[in-house]
Each structure stands twice: as structure tokens, then as C-alpha cells.
Amino acid sequence: MVLDDQTLMDLYTTMLTIRRFEERVVTEFYAGNIIGFIHSYIGQEAIATGVCKHFGVKDRIVSHHRGHGHCIAKGADMHKMMAEIHGKKTGYCKGKGGSMHIADFSIGMLGADGIVGAGLPIACGAAIAAQLEGDGHVAAVFFGDGACQEGEFHEALNLAAIWKLPLLFVCENNHYGVNTPASYSLAAGEIVRMPEAYHIANNQVHGNDVVAVLEAAAEAVELLRRGEGPFFLECETYRWHKHYLSNELEDLRPREELEAWAERCPIAAFKAKLIAQNVLTCDDVERIDREVCAEVDEAYQFGVDSPYPDPEDALEDVYSL
Amino acid sequence: MREITYDQAATEAIQEEFRRNPKTVHLSTDLAADLTDEFGAGRIRVTPIAENNFVGAAVGLAGSGFRTVANIRMATFAFVAMDQLMNHAAKITYMFGGQATFPVLYRMTVGAGISAAAEHSVTPYPMYMNAPGLKIILPATPYDVKGLLKTALRDNNPVISFEHVCLGGMKGEVPEEEYFIPFGQACVRREGADVTVVALAKMVHDAMDAAAELAEEGVSVEVIDPRTLVPLDTRTILDSVMKTGRLVVVDEACQTCGAAAEILALVSSDRAAFSALKAAPARVCGLDVPIPFSPPMERYAIPDKAKIVEAVRGVMRSSKPS
Numbered sequence: 243m244v245l246d247d248q249t250l251m252d253l254y255t256t257m258l259t260i261r262r263f264e265e266r267v268v269t270e271f272y273a274g275n276i277i278g279f280i281h282s283y284i285g286q287e288a289i290a291t292g293v294c295k296h297f298g299v300k301d302r303i304v305s306h307h308r309g310h311g312h313c314i315a316k317g318a319d320m321h322k323m324m325a326e327i328h329g330k331k332t333g334y335c336k337g338k339g340g341s342m343h344i345a346d347f348s349i350g351m352l353g354a355d356g357i358v359g360a361g362l363p364i365a366c367g368a369a370i371a372a373q374l375e376g377d378g379h380v381a382a383v384f385f386g387d388g389a390c391q392e393g394e395f396h397e398a399l400n401l402a403a404i405w406k407l408p409l410l411f412v413c414e415n416n417h418y419g420v421n422t423p424a425s426y427s428l429a430a431g432e433i434v435r436m437p438e439a440y441h442i443a444n445n446q447v448h449g450n451d452v453v454a455v456l457e458a459a460a461e462a463v464e465l466l467r468r469g470e471g472p473f474f475l476e477c478e479t480y481r482w483h484k485h486y487l488s489n490e491l492e493d494l495r496p497r498e499e500l501e502a503w504a505e506r507c508p509i510a511a512f513k514a515k516l517i518a519q520n521v522l523t524c525d526d527v528e529r530i531d532r533e534v535c536a537e538v539d540e541a542y543q544f545g546v547d548s549p550y551p552d553p554e555d556a557l558e559d560v561y562s563l
Numbered sequence: 564m565r566e567i568t569y570d571q572a573a574t575e576a577i578q579e580e581f582r583r584n585p586k587t588v589h590l591s592t593d594l595a596a597d598l599t600d601e602f603g604a605g606r607i608r609v610t611p612i613a614e615n616n617f618v619g620a621a622v623g624l625a626g627s628g629f630r631t632v633a634n635i636r637m638a639t640f641a642f643v644a645m646d647q648l649m650n651h652a653a654k655i656t657y658m659f660g661g662q663a664t665f666p667v668l669y670r671m672t673v674g675a676g677i678s679a680a681a682e683h684s685v686t687p688y689p690m691y692m693n694a695p696g697l698k699i700i701l702p703a704t705p706y707d708v709k710g711l712l713k714t715a716l717r718d719n720n721p722v723i724s725f726e727h728v729c730l731g732g733m734k735g736e737v738p739e740e741e742y743f744i745p746f747g748q749a750c751v752r753r754e755g756a757d758v759t760v761v762a763l764a765k766m767v768h769d770a771m772d773a774a775a776e777l778a779e780e781g782v783s784v785e786v787i788d789p790r791t792l793v794p795l796d797t798r799t800i801l802d803s804v805m806k807t808g809r810l811v812v813v814d815e816a817c818q819t820c821g822a823a824a825e826i827l828a829l830v831s832s833d834r835a836a837f838s839a840l841k842a843a844p845a846r847v848c849g850l851d852v853p854i855p856f857s858p859p860m861e862r863y864a865i866p867d868k869a870k871i872v873e874a875v876r877g878v879m880r881s882s883k884p885s
Contacts, residue, residue, distance in 0.1 A: 302627055335660030345659040352626045353659055357650050363616045364651065367623020367631075370588065374605060374629070381623075394646070397616035404611065559661035560695050562719040 292455025309354030324545030359392030388419035437474035449477025681853035710744030
């Protein structure tokens with residue numbers, strides 16, 4: 243697959259945007275300026291970026307509790323994201339969802355669900371819709387190795403397989419459910435043995451290599467658009483932060499493992515490659531970083547400056563008209 | 564007027580709405596042959612036996628612009644789908660700030676009376692009343708099931724239709740012309756002056772039989788069928804109690820924390836209705852036991868005409884002197 247310079251730069255910029263957004267959230271959380279359950283996507287940026295690059299607004303995705311990266315990669319507005327994370331009226335969910343439940347239905351981002359595995363059945367519905375619409379659009383669901391332990395995972399694989407749903411399963415295998423290693427929790431050993439058992443085409447890629455993810459997803463999405471779905475893509479990766487940001491929660495993962503994965507930073511490696519290939523100059527790198535940081539600053543400030551909802555707004559949106 | 568069964572009336576509602584709206588899907592573990600023939604296997608889908616999956620798929624379809632009927636068959640199977648019903652269907656409109664609508668009609672049977680034992684005889688709608696975001700309907704007649712399902716299929720929220728297992732074969736008058744029954748509008752099944760009986764689901768029929776028997780004793784019973792629990796027509800109930808001064812609530816669900824308890828709380832916390840009471844209100848509910856298999860025990864565990872008659876007589880006897 244030959245990728246033009248613009249595509250490569252876009253991939254780099256998207257990954258960097260996710261990184262800078264998440265870094266800002268981490269900083270402000272530990273400074274006491276953000277509350278709630280925040281699940282950082284740092285370390286996994288290449289997956290959302292490489293997969294969502296193939297999608298337009300009519301391709302629908304379902305995300306999980308660690309969902310900021312999927313939102314940004316799908317084209318969500320960081321202002322509304324930051325406002326939601328701050329519980330403000332101007333947020334995507336008017337402050338009712340918070341970090342864990344950001345959605346933007348106008349761009350086909352059907353929301354992040356905080357229950358492990360719960361996005362899978364919902365994504366089946368989005369894929370049935372795409373199949374009935376019949377215009378080649380697809381659905382994708384992001385989930386982790388933890389979700390592979392849930393019944394909802396197996397039910398979704400089974401349904402997608404028997405109905406040939408245009409559904410891309412994107413397993414972000416970061417090897418841990420909080421502190422419990424997937425090697426302990428998953429009897430199947432290799433995750434792809436499970437889609438294999440359901441006769442679902444599958445592939446395993448290095449999830450920190452954005453081009454590898456992009457290329458594997460390209461092949462998968464093409465199959466889906468032709469009605470030859472579903473497809474299961476396992477992306478091996480690692481989260482850099484604790485399960486959620488916290489001063490109390492312990493991180494029991496081996497220190498050396500974390501350090502080894504930090505060496506395999508999806509962004510640093512890609513940046514070095516683009517400079518070596520003369521796609522980016524060092525000036526470009528500085529300029530892009532400046533621009534991205536300015537955007538994140540502006541979004542953050544919007545979140546801070548936005549008004550809180552009125553308490554009685556709690557009564558709205560329980561039902562639709 | 565023509566007479567058709569409760570089940571036929573329900574199917575007609577779905578057929579009419581599916582003809583009108585092509586973006587509709589039916590999911591069920593059972594083949595719905597009468598629907599498949601007309602609408603095709605693309606829209607009328609037989610699912611694997613995976614309730615949590617298809618209950619959640621209906622949520623995803625809704626978020627993608629489709630309207631779904633998910634027939635869970637028996638309420639006991641819905642317990643398998645609690646994650647999707649409680650964590651998602653009920654909350655998703657709210658949690659995402661009302662950005663999208665989630666129109667899904669979940670259908671399931673409830674109730675005892677067919678020796679189906681504890682698991683398959685549940686009446687759990689009170690539990691769902693405690694989950695804001697869901698609408699709850701209890702159609703008690705062929706006419707009502709068609710009119711309420713028609714309304715449900717135009718509503719933009721998740722609606723659960725609890726249909727009593729003994730009613731499916733019941734025949735009743737159903738007009739050929741299209742009609743809708745609005746949610747939150749109770750039906751006064753029988754007007755009366757002495758005591759208000761609020762009865763739910765199949766108990767409406769037992770209450771009507773009881774009212775006929777009591778009329779022979781000179782007791783005039785008003786029978787109210789709320790028809791929908793969420794929203795609940797509180798006005799009709801309160802007005803009736805203010806007229807009669809006496810209240811008996813009849814529900815097959817277990818008594819503790821039930822819909823009957825909620826209706827009693829409604830009346831006793833309304834100043835005007837409370838002042839109008841001439842006697843302490845009474846409940847006739849299912850006993851707080853799992854439903855037993857053996858018929859003598861099963862009959863003992865759920866309300867019937869005789870128990871309703873007894874409760875009404877009790878309320879009449881215990882009245883304060885006026």
C-alpha cells in the first residue's frame with residue numbers, strides 16, 4: 243500500500259492530537275482541575291487513528307470507557323469534549339455523560355460505554371442498520387482484551403458471523419484488565435483463536451504501528467464494504483497510565499514491561515520514520531506540535547470557561563419527545 | 564364489530580407500522596412467519612438465543628436511525644439482558660444528552676397461571692418502573708394491545724410492553740379502522756360510587772368479575788385500568804378516590820416495592836385524596852414468594868376474583884363513620 247505524504251502527515255497529526263489532548267487531561271486531573279473516572283488512551287493512539295482514517299460520517303463506530311482517542315480520530319470537536327469532561331452545559335452530553343460517555347451521533351460516533359463488552363451488541367445493531375441501508379457503509383467496535391472475557395463478546399461474534407454483518411471488531415489488546423493480565427483471564431491464549439472459532443476472518447497487527455493498523459484495516463474495511471464481513475482485527479498495544487487516573491489505584495504491572503512499551507511509542511517511532519523519509523522536516527514537527535497544542539489549549543479553555551448546567555437540567559432528556 | 568384475539572391484534576399493530584415505515588426491524592428468537600412473508604428476512608430476523616445481544620442490537624439500530632421491535636418472549640428471559648436494558652436502553656438518551664432518540668419496542672409476557680413454575684411466571688414490571696428512561700405499558704385487552712402498540716411504535720423512547728401470558732388467546736372487539744391509545748390515559752372500565760379498584764394487566768378482568776359480584780351485594784365498584792405505568796395517569800386515580808373515598812389496588816406482581824405500593828403512596832401523599840379517604844387503602848398482590856408449580860399453591864400465590872371481593876368487603880367494613 244503506497245501512502246501519499248498528506249495521508250502520512252494526517253496520521254501523524256491525529257495521533258499527536260490525541261496524545262496532547264490526553265496529556266492535558268492527565269496534567270489537569272492530577273492538578274485537581276478535573277474529576278471523575280478518566281481512562282487515558284495514551285500509548286494506544288495508533289489504533290483509533292489507523293482504523294478511523296477509513297471512515298466517513300456514515301460509517302458508525304462504538305467506543306468504550308477509554309474513548310477519547312476514538313472520538314478525536316472520528317472527527318469529534320475537542321471543545322465539546324473538554325466541556326463534557328468538565329461537566330459543562332456546552333459539552334457533547336450537556337454534562338450528563340462526562341469523560342466515559344462521549345458521543346457525537348452527527349459524525350457516526352455512537353458513544354462510549356462504561357460497561358466492558360457492552361458496546362459489542364450495540365455495534366451489531368449499527369452493523370444491521372448498515373446492512374439494511376445497503377450502500378456500503380460499515381460499523382466498527384473498539385474493545386479491549388477484557389471485553390473478550392464477557393459473554394456479550396461471544397454473542398456478538400456469533401451474530402455477526404451468521405448474518406455476515408459489515409462489522410469490524412477492533413480488539414485493542416493492552417494485555418491487562420485493570421491489573422489482571424489477559425494471559426491469566428483468557429483460556430484461549432491467543433485472542434484471534436476466538437474469531438477463528440466463529441469462522442470470522444481475522445488479522446493480528448502491532449497496534450503501535452499506525453501504518454500496519456491502517457493497512458490491515460484497509461483490507462478489512464474493503465471486505466466489509468463488499469458485503470464479505472465481519473472482520474476481526476487484533477492490535478497489540480499497551481496503556482501507559484493506570485486503568486484510570488487516580489492517586490489511590492495501584493499499578494501492579496511490571497515496571498520493566500511499562501518501560502519497554504514506552505520505548506515502542508507509536509508517535510515517536512512514526513515521527514522518526516517520517517523525518518527519515520523526508521515527509522516531515524524538523525520544522526514541520528515543531529510547527530504541527532505548536533498548532534496541536536494551541537488547539538488543545540483553546541479546547542481546554544473553552545471547557546473551563548463554559549457555564550455549568552443548571553441543577554434542574556438534571557430533569558431534562560430522561561425521555562425524548 | 565369484528566372480534567380478533569389479543570395476539571392477532573398485536574400482530575396487526577406491527578404489520579400496519581412496518582408497512583408505513585420501511586426503517587423498521589423485528590428481532591426475536593422465534594420465527595414470526597406472518598411477518599417474514601410480508602416484510603422479508605432482512606427486516607424480520609430470527610436471532611440466536613442471546614437476549615443481551617439482540618436487546619443491545621436494538622439499541623444500536625435505534626442509534627442508527629431504525630426502529631426495532633425486540634420480542635423477548637417471556638419476561639424471565641429479559642433478566643439475561645439486564646445489562647443492555649438497564650445500563651443502555653434506559654439511560655442512553657439521557658447519558659448522551661438527548662443527542663439521539665432510541666425508539667425500541669421490547670415485548671415480553673408476564674404472569675402466572677399456566678403452571679410454568681418460578682422462572683417462567685414472573686411479573687417484574689415494578690422493577691422496571693425504578694429505571695427512569697423506560698416507558699411501561701400493560702395492555703389488558705385485544706383493543707388495548709393494538710392501540711398501545713401502535714402508539715409505542717411511534718414513540719421515540721424504549722417502551723416495554725408487558726403482555727400477560729393468559730391473554731394471548733383472548734378475543735375482543737377491534738375496529739378495522741386505524742386508532743391509537745395515548746400513553747398516560749387510564750381507562751375507567753366500570754364506573755362506581757363506593758370503592759375504587761385500580762387493577763393491572765390481567766387483574767383488570769378479575770376485578771371486573773369481582774365488581775359484578777359485589778354489585779349484587781349493593782357495593783358499587785369503580786374499576787380503573789391505568790393501561791400504562793410509565794407514564795401513569797395519576798389524575799384519573801386521584802379523582803376516582805376523591806369520589807369514592809376507598810381504594811383497593813390489585814396487582815399480580817409481588818407486593819413488596821410494587822406498582823401497587825406506588826399507587827398507594829401516590830394517594831396517601833396527595834392531600835385532597837388522603838382527606839377523602841374513608842378507610843385505609845388495601846392491596847391485593849402476589850405473595851412475596853417465587854411462583855410455585857403445583858396448581859393449588861400457584862392459585863394461592865396470586866390474586867383472583869375471590870380475594871378481590873374479600874378485600875373490597877374489608878375496605879367497606881372498616882370505613883370510618885361519615
